[in-house]
Structures are given as structure tokens and as C-alpha cells.
Amino acid sequence: MKKSRQPEVLPGTVGEGLKQRGVTRREFLKFCSALTVMLALPPAMASVMAEAISKARRQSVIWLSFQECTGCTESITRSHSPTLENLIFDLISLDYHHTLQAASGEAAEQARMQAMKDNEGNYLLIVDGSIPMGNPGYSCIAGISNHDMLVETAKGAAAIVAVGTCAAYGGIPKADPNPTGAVSVADIVKDKPIINVPGCPPIPVVMTGVLAHFLTFGGIPELDSLGRPKSFFGDTIHDRCYRRPFYDQGKFAETFDDEAARNGWCLFKLGCKGPVTYNACATTKWNDGTSFPIQSGHGCIGCSEPNFWDAGPLYQALSMPVSATGSLLGAAAIAGAAAGVAITWHNRSTKAAAKAAHEKVTVQELTREEK
Amino acid sequence: MSATLSKGINSFKEMIDAPVASFFSSCVHCGLCAEACLFYTETGDPKYTPIHKLEPLRRVWQQEYTLLGKLGKLLGLSKPVTDAELEEWKPLVYDSCTMCSRCAMVCPVGNDMTYMIRKMREGMAASGHAPKDLIGASTRSVEIGSPMGIRLPAVKAQMKHVQDDTGIDIPLDRVGSEYMVLMSSMEIINFPEYLAAIARIMKQAGKTWTLCSEAFEATNSGIQIGASDIAKVLVQRVVDGAEKLKVKTVISPECGHAFTALRWEGPNLIGRAYTFEVQHILEVLDEFRSAGLLKTTGFEEARLTFHDPCQIVRRGGLLAQPRNLLNMVAKNFVDTADRGKMNWCCGGGGGVSAIEEAEPLRLQAFKVKKAQLEETGAKTLVTACANCRIVLEEGLEHYHMNIPVMGLTELIAEHLTEGE
Numbered sequence: 001m002k003k004s005r006q007p008e009v010l011p012g013t014v015g016e017g018l019k020q021r022g023v024t025r026r027e028f029l030k031f032c033s034a035l036t037v038m039l040a041l042p043p044a045m046a047s048v049m050a051e052a053i054s055k056a057r058r059q060s061v062i063w064l065s066f067q068e069c070t071g072c073t074e075s076i077t078r079s080h081s082p083t084l085e086n087l088i089f090d091l092i093s094l095d096y097h098h099t100l101q102a103a104s105g106e107a108a109e110q111a112r113m114q115a116m117k118d119n120e121g122n123y124l125l126i127v128d129g130s131i132p133m134g135n136p137g138y139s140c141i142a143g144i145s146n147h148d149m150l151v152e153t154a155k156g157a158a159a160i161v162a163v164g165t166c167a168a169y170g171g172i173p174k175a176d177p178n179p180t181g182a183v184s185v186a187d188i189v190k191d192k193p194i195i196n197v198p199g200c201p202p203i204p205v206v207m208t209g210v211l212a213h214f215l216t217f218g219g220i221p222e223l224d225s226l227g228r229p230k231s232f233f234g235d236t237i238h239d240r241c242y243r244r245p246f247y248d249q250g251k252f253a254e255t256f257d258d259e260a261a262r263n264g265w266c267l268f269k270l271g272c273k274g275p276v277t278y279n280a281c282a283t284t285k286w287n288d289g290t291s292f293p294i295q296s297g298h299g300c301i302g303c304s305e306p307n308f309w310d311a312g313p314l315y316q317a318l319s320m321p322v323s324a325t326g327s328l329l330g331a332a333a334i335a336g337a338a339a340g341v342a343i344t345w346h347n348r349s350t351k352a353a354a355k356a357a358h359e360k361v362t363v364q365e366l367t368r369e370e371k
Numbered sequence: 372m373s374a375t376l377s378k379g380i381n382s383f384k385e386m387i388d389a390p391v392a393s394f395f396s397s398c399v400h401c402g403l404c405a406e407a408c409l410f411y412t413e414t415g416d417p418k419y420t421p422i423h424k425l426e427p428l429r430r431v432w433q434q435e436y437t438l439l440g441k442l443g444k445l446l447g448l449s450k451p452v453t454d455a456e457l458e459e460w461k462p463l464v465y466d467s468c469t470m471c472s473r474c475a476m477v478c479p480v481g482n483d484m485t486y487m488i489r490k491m492r493e494g495m496a497a498s499g500h501a502p503k504d505l506i507g508a509s510t511r512s513v514e515i516g517s518p519m520g521i522r523l524p525a526v527k528a529q530m531k532h533v534q535d536d537t538g539i540d541i542p543l544d545r546v547g548s549e550y551m552v553l554m555s556s557m558e559i560i561n562f563p564e565y566l567a568a569i570a571r572i573m574k575q576a577g578k579t580w581t582l583c584s585e586a587f588e589a590t591n592s593g594i595q596i597g598a599s600d601i602a603k604v605l606v607q608r609v610v611d612g613a614e615k616l617k618v619k620t621v622i623s624p625e626c627g628h629a630f631t632a633l634r635w636e637g638p639n640l641i642g643r644a645y646t647f648e649v650q651h652i653l654e655v656l657d658e659f660r661s662a663g664l665l666k667t668t669g670f671e672e673a674r675l676t677f678h679d680p681c682q683i684v685r686r687g688g689l690l691a692q693p694r695n696l697l698n699m700v701a702k703n704f705v706d707t708a709d710r711g712k713m714n715w716c717c718g719g720g721g722g723v724s725a726i727e728e729a730e731p732l733r734l735q736a737f738k739v740k741k742a743q744l745e746e747t748g749a750k751t752l753v754t755a756c757a758n759c760r761i762v763l764e765e766g767l768e769h770y771h772m773n774i775p776v777m778g779l780t781e782l783i784a785e786h787l788t789e790g791e
Contacts, residue, residue: 347436354384361497361600362372363510368499369373 014092014215015054028054035212038205038284039221040231052216059215060119061126062112062153063097066146067139067173067182068129072164073099075201076208092211095123098141109142116156124214125157130166130173131188132180139180150188159193159220160185161210165303168196168227175309186227193220196227198279200303205284206232226306228278237300238274240282243267261297271315272299279304376454379498383431383452386490392436394482395429398422404474404484409715409736410467421474421484424463427452428491457500464488464495465502466729467736470628470721471681476713485686488721492597501596502726509592509601516608517588518725519556526554526587529563539570544616545581550655551618551647552580553589553609553633555626557757565625565757568784572656575787576664580622586612589624591632595722603640606632613647620648622655625778627682627720627756634687651683652780653755657692660699667699667786674703676749677779678740678763679714680756693755693779700786701753707743715739717754719762737766744774755779 018028032053033046041049065073077100094100095115096108103111115123127150132138136145144152154160162185165171173182186194197206210229213221221229238244246252246266253261253270261267268275274282277300281292293300299315302308312318359365405411405420417423433440434449443449472485495501508518516522530541542548550573558565573580586609593602613621623630634649650658659665677697683689690711697704709715718736723729740763744752752767752774754760763776 343438350384350435351387354381357381358385359372359378361378361598363506363513363601365372365374365378366496366499366501366506366509366596366598367374 013054014056014058017058018054025050032212035205035209038231038280039209039213039229040234045216049212049216053212056215058093059211060093060095060115060123062095062115062123062157063100063126063128064146064149064153065098066127066129066131066150066167067180068164068166070099071201072128072167073097076204105142112153116153120156122158123156124211125153125160125192127160127162127167127185128164130170130182130184132173132182134179134181147188150185154189154192157192159195159214160189161195161197161207162186162227163197163207164202165198165200165306165308168198169306171200172309174307194227195220195223195229197232198226198228198304198306200308202304203232203280203284203286206280224278226278228304232280232284233278233304235278235280235283236275237277237279237282237294238272240280241274241294242282243294256297267294267297267299269317270299271313271317273302273305273308273311273314273318274300275318277302277305277308374497374499376457376498379457379494379500380431380452382494382497383428383491384435386493387428387432387436390483391428391487391490392432394484394487395425395432396437397480398482399480401479403477403479404482407474407477409471409473409718409739410732413736413738414732418463419467421468422482424460424468425484425487425491427456427460428487428494431494454498454500457495457498461495461500461502462729462732464491465505466723466726466732468721469681469716469718469723471716472685473681473713473716476685489594489597493599494597496596496598501598502722502728504726505592505596505722508722508725509596509598512588512590512592512605513601517556517559518590518592519560521556521559521588523584523587526559526582526584529559529566530582533563533567533570537567537570539574541566541570542579542581544584545579546616547618548579548581548616549619550578550580551583551586551613551616551621552624553621553629554582554587554624555590555629555757556588557590557626557761558624559587561761562757562778562781564781564784565778568778568781569622569652571784571787571789572659572665572780575666575789576659578664581616581618583612583616585615589626589629589633591629592722594628594632594636595725599640602632602636606637606640609633610637610641610645613645618647620650620655623649623651625652625680625755625757625760625780627680627687627758628722630687631682651687651689651755653683653689653692653696656780656783657695660695665699665783666788667783668788669700669786670702671700671751671782671786672702673750674705674748675701675751675753676705676707676744676747677710678717678752678754678759678776679711680754680759681714681716681720683755684714685712696779696783697753700782705747705749707747709743715743717759717762718766719758724758724762733762734766734769737762737769740766741770741772744772750774752776753779753782 029050032050036043036046036049096112101108131146131150139146141149162168166173167185170182170184173180195210197210221231224230224233243264243266247268251265253265253267285292301314302311402420404422408419408421410419430452434444468488470485470488475483475485511520512518534541552569591602591605593605623633630651638644656665677693707714717740718733723733752763754776755778760776760778767774
């Protein structure tokens with residue numbers, strides 16, 4: 001993976017670097033076409049993107065990891081074979097990353113400070129993990145609290161990418177009872193463009209796609225109301241699920257080992273959160289397009305949605321109430337029934353009046369007199 | 372006295388019931404009904420989408436029977452149904468709906484558009500927006516006794532012809548007969564072979580039967596135009612005749628809507644159960660067949676197919692009977708791809724064949740029937756409804772197709788083993 005920073009052996013532009021590594025232009029164009037499709041850009045943008053990425057000076061990136069499990073880093077680096085995605089990642093200038101950097105201690109922090117100074121206003125800040133607002137000692141790096149490090153590093157960033165659900169929405173650390181007082185990046189940084197790439201972990205190509213967009217257009221892609229790139233988070237898992245026809249036919253697995261489950265029927269009743277989860281798993285899939293949770297027989301747990309850990313039991317169907325109390329439901333039922341009775345009574349009187357007003361239709365009365 | 376808009380709107384309000392409310396509120400606007408309607412498939416015009424034909428009725432339902440609709444009406448947000456609108460809808464409710472119900476078969480939420488068209492026509496008739504030809508037919512039915520203006524002497528003349536041809540006595544007003552036979556005007560005027568067939572079949576089966584001088588006509592224009600008050604008068608004639616002659620069973624002839632009128636709507640119209648049974652002639656024949664009372668010899672060699680009359684098969688439920696009977700006398704019977712309850716309408720049911728201005732559209736819609744027939748390669752077309760038969764004959768002639776059409780009863784009679 002990332003080697004130590006040695007400017008004299010590293011190429012100047014991404015294009016040169018790819019060439020050095022034996023990636024043909026044709027392969028690279030194919031990759032860019034796929035990216036443009038996934039980013040919902042016009043097809044003609046593929047070559048524009050290829051040009052832009054090839055010519056781009058290596059983008060300085062600082063990656064901060066806070067309260068996290070390193071799953072997000074694993075996701076992007078531990079693809080089972082070296083993909084173009086992580087080649088590109090190699091070819092950005094990843095100036096600071098706890099897990100991947102060779103440097104440690106003072107030298108590591110020095111690298112961060114240097115990158116911030118050299119690329120002020122231009123570097124991309126990637127954050128994974130949530131930030132504890134309770135005791136700063138819950139999570140600190142080199143004696144600096146996560147909060148302070150984020151604020152300090154965000155100041156000179158061109159944009160921030162909050163990778164993973166923890167950075168984007170607080171994630172598992174924020175789950176009830178939230179012992180560390182965890183918050184998301186957007187809860188702290190208010191004056192920088194933030195792109196949320198949630199998921200536990202997020203899909204590698206989504207991260208690459210966001211990066212490619214940034215390199216090509218020098219800006220951030222179109223985002224939804226939760227700060228996620230629309231091109232990847234525009235549809236629900238359910239809308240794109242290959243098991244959707246079974247849902248439409250009312251064919252559901254009732255347990256994980258029944259005949260229906262073996263036949264690959266819909267997992268809705270086993271708690272699948274696909275219908276309320278926006279992500280690209282069902283289309284891009286995981287492990288080089290091999291599969292995704294539903295395909296391997298388990299429902300979606302909704303990991304790319306805020307508060308997914310507290311959104312009800314993972315194995316309870318979505319349509320079951322999780323919070324409404326019996327008495328509330330009872331009151332609602334009574335109110336509904338009363339409204340129903342009132343409307344019915346009114347409708348009946350309307351109809352009775354119409355019946356009373358009926359004048360017998362004879363053949364003489366089938367035509368208008370004035371005609 | 373005259374038809375008025377307020378009478379029509381009142382009639383809509385009176386006609387809307389729980390099924391109508393649930394149909395309108397459960398429509399998901401999927402448009403599948405359009406694909407099932409021959410007037411849409413053959414013209415491609417979306418205004419012929421079955422549920423769209425009911426739009427004025429739907430608005431009255433919404434304005435009168437739903438909370439939001441009532442509010443909207445109160446605040447003047449929804450436009451009231453006007454005479455101009457009903458006049459615009461006249462060709463949709465009458466000319467381009469044969470009440471064949473094929474759309475109801477495909478509706479994923481089970482909406483019965485025919486049930487609603489039938490009700491909507493009540494308001495159309497009461498507001499003076501019924502086609503003039505149907506008004507004429509209704510007037511002749513009530514005042515003369517038959518939509519085609521046939522009186523008893525014409526029936527008697529036909530009885531005499533049949534008697535001379537077959538040598539069988541045609542009974543009239545014979546009290547205590549098992550069966551009372553009705554005819555449609557079409558059969559009296561155009562297809563006398565029906566009465567001859569009945570005479571020969573009844574003779575072989577050894578059943579007593581009679582015609583009734585006060586109730587020989589089975590058709591019911593009140594059902595077609597959508598005027599229950601008129602339909603009731605016409606049903607009452609049959610009921611009175613049958614009860615006077617004390618018959619066990621009234622046989623509805625080879626006529627689609629007559630069966631609907633007598634079998635399904637009749638008791639509701641007169642407000643009580645009959646003292647007799649109503650059977651379609653095909654039901655009677657199939658009973659005779661299974662009781663061994665129907666003996667035939669020989670087979671039709673020509674390739675023939677069956678046109679399912681909508682009111683008898685799809686809405687009447689007689690799916691097996693016509694095929695049982697056909698297989699008795701036909702070696703080369705082939706069904707059309709869409710058959711039985713999914714067969715296509717002839718295009719002239721529900722009063723459409725009587726509406727002169729509907730003819731060009733009806734002939735255009737007939738193309739679906741034409742394609743069906745060409746696909747089977749049939750040389751003869753059999754049906755069990757005189758109205759279908761005349762519409763099919765006209766359509767075949769228009770498209771220069773040389774395929775004879777015959778009634779199933781008549782076909783069975785041609786193969787009766789006689790001389791026993």
C-alpha cells in the first residue's frame with residue numbers, strides 16, 4: 001500500500017503514475033466510463049474525467065481517524081486484488097493516515113502540519129470515526145483531542161469527506177446510551193463543504209467516485225438532504241434489490257432456514273431494512289461485484305442511515321411498531337372509528353336523500369323538453 | 372316532465388354504493404384496464420381507458436362521499452359535473468363500452484368497471500344524455516313490447532312458418548309447461564332457425580314447453596340504456612307471464628344482456644325472488660346432454676371456433692357448457708388464444724350495436740376479432756348470442772371475410788338423431 005513519501009520516485013501527475021504501473025490508457029478510460037455512469041454524469045464526461053484525473057497534480061489528502069474500528073480503511077485498502085480504485089488511492093498524496101503511514105510520533109504529526117501548510121486551502125480532509133464530546137481523554141492522538149484536531153485540520157481544507165457512518169452521523173459510538181457523547185463531523189464543522197459517504201463500512205467505489213469527482217470538477221457532487229452524493233445514494237436498496245419481485249408477489253421467507261429462504265424469497269419479514277436504506281450495495285455490490293448481504297441471505301441492516309443502530313431490532317420487520325404504545329394505538333383506533341362513524345352517517349344521509357329525491361324514469365323522461 | 376341535470380346527479384348519488392366507493396378509492400391508476408379494452412387496443416386513444424370513462428361519476432363520489440372532496444366542494448376547489456361534460460362523456464359511456472367486463476378481469480385490485488358503467492348510465496339516462504337510438508329502443512320496448520317494434524302477430528307468423536317447416540306444433544300460452552321459452556327480437560326477425568331448433572330439441576328430450584303471448588321478448592333495453600325503472604317494467608312482464616303459465620323454468624334465449632337482465636338483475640329490480648328458475652338455453656342443453664336426453668349423429672368436419680358472448684360466459688359463468696356441446700358435434704373445434712372468460716367482445720354488446728353513430732368505431736374495434744379468427748384459421752364461427760351474431764356477421768362482411776356465423780342451439784339441432 002502507501003509507501004513512505006519520496007517525491008523523487010513518485011510521478012508528478014496521476015496519469016504518469018498509472019502509466020508507470022502498467023495501467024493502459026484503454027483500461028483507465030473504461031474505469032472512467034464506469035465512474036461517470038455511477039456518478040450519473042453524461043457519457044461524454046468519461047474522457048473529460050480521464051483527462052482531468054490524468055493531468056491532476058497529486059491531490060494532497062489528510063485522513064483523520066477518530067472513534068472508529070478501521071473498517072472504513074480496510075474497506076478501501078483490503079480489496080482482494082489491487083484494483084484501479086486503490087491504485088488511484090496510491091497516486092494521491094496521502095500525507096497523513098494513522099493506520100497506513102510509516103512515520104510515527106513527532107514525525108507523523110510533523111507530516112500533518114507540513115501538508116496543511118503546503119496545501120493550505122487546497123487539501124482534502126477525509127475523516128472516519130465519530131468525535132467524543134465528553135471527556136477528551138476518551139479518544140486523543142498525540143495528546144490532541146479528536147475535537148481539537150478536527151477543528152484545526154478542517155480550517156485549511158478545501159472540502160471534507162466524512163467516510164463511514166460514524167463520521168457522517170455518529171454511527172455505533174453514538175448509539176444509545178452514547179457513553180462518550182459522540183457526534184458527527186457535520187455537528188462540529190459548519191463552514192466547509194462536507195460530503196457524507198456513510199456505510200458500515202462504505203463501498204470502496206463510492207469513495208473513489210467522490211474523489212474522482214473532486215479531481216475532475218474541483219468541487220463536490222450533488223448531495224441529498226443527508227449530505228450524501230445523490231448518484232450513489234439516490235435509490236433504496238429495496239428499489240434496486242434483485243429479490244424485489246418476490247416482495248411484490250408477497251413471497252417472504254419466515255425464518256432463515258425455511259423453504260422460502262432457500263428459494264431466495266424476500267427477507268422483509270426477517271427484518272430487512274432495504275426499503276428505508278439509501279445505498280448502492282444492490283447495484284455495485286461488494287468484493288469486486290461478487291455479492292451483497294441480501295444476496296448472501298441476510299437482510300439489510302440499514303448501516304448507511306443515521307441512527308441505524310437504534311432504529312429497532314435488526315430482525316423485526318419494518319412494518320411492526322417499535323415505539324407506539326398500546327394505549328396510544330387504542331386511542332388512535334377509537335378516534336379513527338369515531339371519524340368513520342361520523343362520515344358513514346353523513347354519507348348515508350346523503351344517499352338516503354338522493355333515494356328520496358328519485359323521480360321515476362319513464363321513457364318520456366329520457367329526453368330534454370327543450371330539445 | 373323531462374330529463375334534467377339535477378336528476379342525473381341525484382341518480383349518481385343514489386347509485387354510488389360501497390363497492391363503487393371501494394373501487395374508486397382502490398384504483399392505482401396502473402392502466403392495465405386500457406390494454407384489456409378493444410376500443411383502446413384498436414384505436415390507441417387513451418380516452419378509451421375503462422376507468423377514465425367513469426370520471427364524472429368518480430368526481431360525484433369524491434365531492435359527495437369523501438371528506439376531502441366535501442371540503443373541496445365547499446371551498447369551490449373542485450369543478451361540478453356539468454351537462455357539457457356529460458355530453459362529452461356520452462360516447463365513452465355508451466358507444467365505446469360494451470359492458471363486456473374484460474377490463475374487470477385484469478384489474479389488479481379487482482375493480483368491476485362494468486358494474487360502475489351500468490350505474491353511471493342511470494345518471495346519463497336521467498339527465499338526458501343517453502343516445503337517441505337507445506331511447507327509441509326503450510320507448511318501443513315499453514310502448515310496443517319489443518325494441519325492434521315487433522308485435523304478437525309477427526311472432527305468430529313465425530310460429531306458423533316453423534310449424535310448417537318442422538311439422539312440430541309450437542305451443543302458445545300452455546299453462547303448466549315445464550319450460551317457458553323467450554326469444555330476442557333478433558331471433559324473431561333474423562334467425563327463425565332458433566325457434567325451429569328449440570321445437571326439435573324439446574321434442575327429442577320429451578319436455579313440455581310454451582311461448583307466452585304476453586312475454587315473448589327477452590331483451591331489456593332498460594338495462595342497456597341504464598334505467599332501472601324501465602328495466603323493471605320489462606322484467607315484470609316476463610315474471611307475470613311465467614307465473615300466469617305456472618312454468619318451472621324460463622329459458623333465456625341466445626342473447627347476452629337478456630340473461631343478465633333476467634338472471635342477475637331481475638329479482639333485485641322487482642324486489643323479490645322469482646317463483647321459477649331462469650336458465651340460459653346452453654345450461655338447459657348441457658343438462659339434457661348429461662341426462663342423455665340429447666342424441667346427435669355426425670360431426671361438423673370444418674374447422675370451427677367459438678365466440679364467447681361476454682354476458683353469458685364471462686359475466687354469466689357458462690364456461691364449460693358451450694364447449695361440452697360443441698365437442699358433441701364438431702371434430703375440428705379450435706379455441707382462440709384468448710378464450711372463455713378472456714375472449715374478446717364482438718364490439719356490439721351493451722347496446723352498442725343499436726347506436727348508429729357508434730358504427731365506425733365498432734367496426735374499427737372489430738379488428739381484434741378479425742385477428743383472432745385469422746389466427747385460428749376457422750372456417751365457421753359459432754356463438755350463442757343473436758346480438759353477437761349479427762355484429763360478427765356485419766364485421767366479417769365489412770372486412771370481406773367469408774366465414775359463416777351460426778348459433779350453437781341451431782348447430783346442435785342440425786345434428787339431432789331424429790326419427791325415434
